[in-house]
Amino acid sequence: EAQVTQNPRYLITVTGKKLTVTCSQNMNHEYMSWYRQDPGLGLRQIYYSMNVEVTDKGDVPEGYKVSRKEKRNFPLILESPSPNQTSLYFCASRLGNTQYFGPGTRLTVL
Amino acid sequence: GEDVEQSLFLSVREGDSSVINCTYTDSSSTYLYWYKQEPGAGLQLLTYIFSNMDMKQDQRLTVLLNKKDKHLSLRIADTQTGDSAIYFCADIGSQGNLIFGKGTKLSVKP
Numbered sequence: 001e002a003q004v005t006q007n008p009r010y011l012i013t014v015t016g017k018k019l020t021v022t023c024s025q026n027m028n029h030e031y032m033s034w035y036r037q038d039p040g041l042g043l044r045q046i047y048y049s050m051n052v053e054v055t056d057k058g059d060v061p062e063g064y065k066v067s068r069k070e071k072r073n074f075p076l077i078l079e080s081p082s083p084n085q086t087s088l089y090f091c092a093s094r095l096g097n098t099q100y101f102g103p104g105t106r107l108t109v110l
Numbered sequence: 111g112e113d114v115e116q117s118l119f120l121s122v123r124e125g126d127s128s129v130i131n132c133t134y135t136d137s138s139s140t141y142l143y144w145y146k147q148e149p150g151a152g153l154q155l156l157t158y159i160f161s162n163m164d165m166k167q168d169q170r171l172t173v174l175l176n177k178k179d180k181h182l183s184l185r186i187a188d189t190q191t192g193d194s195a196i197y198f199c200a201d202i203g204s205q206g207n208l209i210f211g212k213g214t215k216l217s218v219k220p
Contacts, residue, residue, distance in 0.1 A: 014194070028185065033207060040118075042212040043153075058207055090153060092208075097141045099208055101153040 001047050002027045004102035012108045013081055021105050022089030031094040032074040033058065034066065037085040037104075043090065049074055064069045081109040114181050116211035123219050128186040130214045131200030135180065142175065143200040143208070144184045153198070156184070186216075193214045194218045 004025045014050040021056055025032065031050035035058075045058030057085075063085055065077040078085060087108045091102040116132040136143065141156040159166045159173045159182070165175045172185040186193055196213040203209045 012143075031206060034209075035208075040212060041206070043210040045207045048207055056205070057206075071178070097158065097202070098155065100155075101145075103152040 002100070004091055004093055004100050007100040008105060008106050009103060010106050011030075012110065014082050014110050015082055019039065019078050021078075021089060021091075021107070021109075023074045023076065023102060024072050025074075025091075025093040025100070027074065027093060027095065027100065028071065029093035029095050029100075030071065030077060032068070032077045033092050033094070034064070034074070034100075035090045036060065037090060038087050046076070046089075078100045083106075085109050111207045112201065112203050114199055114201050114211040115185050116197075116214050118212060119215050119217070119218045119220075121219065122189050124189060126189055127217075128184075128185075128189045128193070128216055130197050130199075130216065130219060132182040132198070132211055133180055134182065134201045134209075136201055136203070136209075137180065138204075139201045139203050142173075142182050143198075144171075144173065144182075145198040145200060145210075147196045147213070150176060151196070156197075169193065189216075189218050191218045193209045 001095045034046040037043045047066040049055045055058040089105045092099045113135045122128045144156045145153045170187045174183045196215045199211040200208040
């Protein structure tokens with residue numbers, strides 16, 4: 001089944017403790033991206049990747065890192081999480097004009 | 111910059127039609143999208159329309175595009191309680207990212 005998976009689905013952590021949210025797609029898509037969703041703000045893009053080893057900042061990249069060492073995986077790294085990064089995170093991959101979203105990761109930073 | 115606007119709430123009675131409206135600013139948009147997010151779930155692509163079309167119909171869904179006014183609407187015929195969700199209008203930005211509206215929460219009353 002074609003899909004985008006994210007892990008973990010839920011995470012509660014504390015300020016400053018490094019964490020990684022994994023994202024994987026099995027559709028061989030070149031384009032992948034991360035969004036965060038906040039009440040009243042909709043979804044905003046954090047980072048995107050056009051292909052392996054090619055990443056670029058989206059609208060709200062501060063406090064995040066990504067890597068794209070292989071086509072299927074696009075992890076989101078928070079080196080030193082802060083409470084303002086409490087949010088719902090979505091990974092997506094794209095083929096042509098259609099984006100496919102993962103199920104979301106709800107992150108709470110205390 | 112590119113922006114997408116939509117009203118935040120809509121309430122309808124079961125069996126009525128729902129019309130969710132959206133405006134966008136990017137006159138070079140090629141595709142416009144409607145996504146649905148059910149409570150606690152990820153984003154599901156409902157439909158999309160190419161910019162050279164005025165209308166697209168898919169079962170109970172009708173998308174209307176007025177390119178001159180940069181206005182997009184989603185009509186759901188015979189709205190059911192299962193249609194209760196947040197509906198996001200989205201535009202493709204210049205970097206291939208999706209620019210989302212803040213979402214319209216549709217409440218369907220029995």
